[in-house]
Amino acid sequence: MVLSQTPPTSRPLRADARRNREAIVAAADDLFRSDGMALQMEEVAQRAGLGVGTVYRHFPTKEALTVELVQCRTDTVIGRAERTMDACDPATALRRFILDMAAMMSDDVGLRESFQVQVLADNQLDACVYFRQDLHERKMALVRRAQDAGVVRGDLALEDFDALMCGMGQAILAGGNPVLVADVLLEGMHVPRVDAADVAAAAGAADMAGARGAFSAGE
Numbered sequence: 001m002v003l004s005q006t007p008p009t010s011r012p013l014r015a016d017a018r019r020n021r022e023a024i025v026a027a028a029d030d031l032f033r034s035d036g037m038a039l040q041m042e043e044v045a046q047r048a049g050l051g052v053g054t055v056y057r058h059f060p061t062k063e064a065l066t067v068e069l070v071q072c073r074t075d076t077v078i079g080r081a082e083r084t085m086d087a088c089d090p091a092t093a094l095r096r097f098i099l100d101m102a103a104m105m106s107d108d109v110g111l112r113e114s115f116q117v118q119v120l121a122d123n124q125l126d127a128c129v130y131f132r133q134d135l136h137e138r139k140m141a142l143v144r145r146a147q148d149a150g151v152v153r154g155d156l157a158l159e160d161f162d163a164l165m166c167g168m169g170q171a172i173l174a175g176g177n178p179v180l181v182a183d184v185l186l187e188g189m190h191v192p193r194v195d196a197a198d199v200a201a202a203a204g205a206a207d208m209a210g211a212r213g214a215f216s217a218g219e
Helices: 015-038 041-048 052-058 062-087 090-106 109-120 123-148 158-173 178-188 196-218
Strands: none
Touching: 015 041, 015 052, 015 062, 015 109, 041 052, 041 062, 062 090, 062 109, 062 123, 090 109, 090 123, 090 158, 090 178, 109 158, 123 158, 158 178
C-alpha cells in the first residue's frame, strides 16, 4: 500500500520533519491495519519512536490522521478497480475486484472500516467526502460495465453493491472464509463463473498495469 509522503501544504518540510512524518504515517498504518479506528495517538507515537507532541504537530487530531489512512486505502481500491477494468472483461473484472477486496479485508481492519466510512459517511470523518466521490465513480463504472454486458443482475443498484461490500467485510470480521464469502456474494449478484486461470491471469495483468503506472509516475 502506497502511503502519502507529504502533507497537504505548499510549504516543504525540513528533512527531519519529513522523516518524522513518514515514521508517524508508517506506524499509524500498521496500527490501523490491526486495530482500525480504535488506534490511539499515544500508541502511534510509541511505535514511531517519537514523542506524542511530535505526532500532534503533524496531525492535530486523531481524525486528521485517520483521514490520511482512509485516503491511502481509498486510493489503493480505486487503483485496483481501474487496473482491473483495463485488463479484464466485465465479468472477470468484477469477480477479480471482489475477490481482491475480500483478501485485503481479511487482514486489514482499517480497510474494512474504510469501506464503512465511505458508504456511511461517518460524521466523525467529514473530510472523507472529498475523495468518497472518486471511489463512488469507480465502483459505479465497474458495476454498470458489467450490467451493460449482461453479466450481473440488472436490478443491482450501487447502494446495494455498497451494502454488500460492507456485509462482506462484516462476515470476514466474524470469521468467515474470505474466498467463500466473496463467492456467495458473486453468486447472489449472478456474476458468471470464469476459469480460475483467467482470474489469475487477470490479476497478473492488473498488477503489471499497476507496475507500469508506478514506473511512469516515477520517471
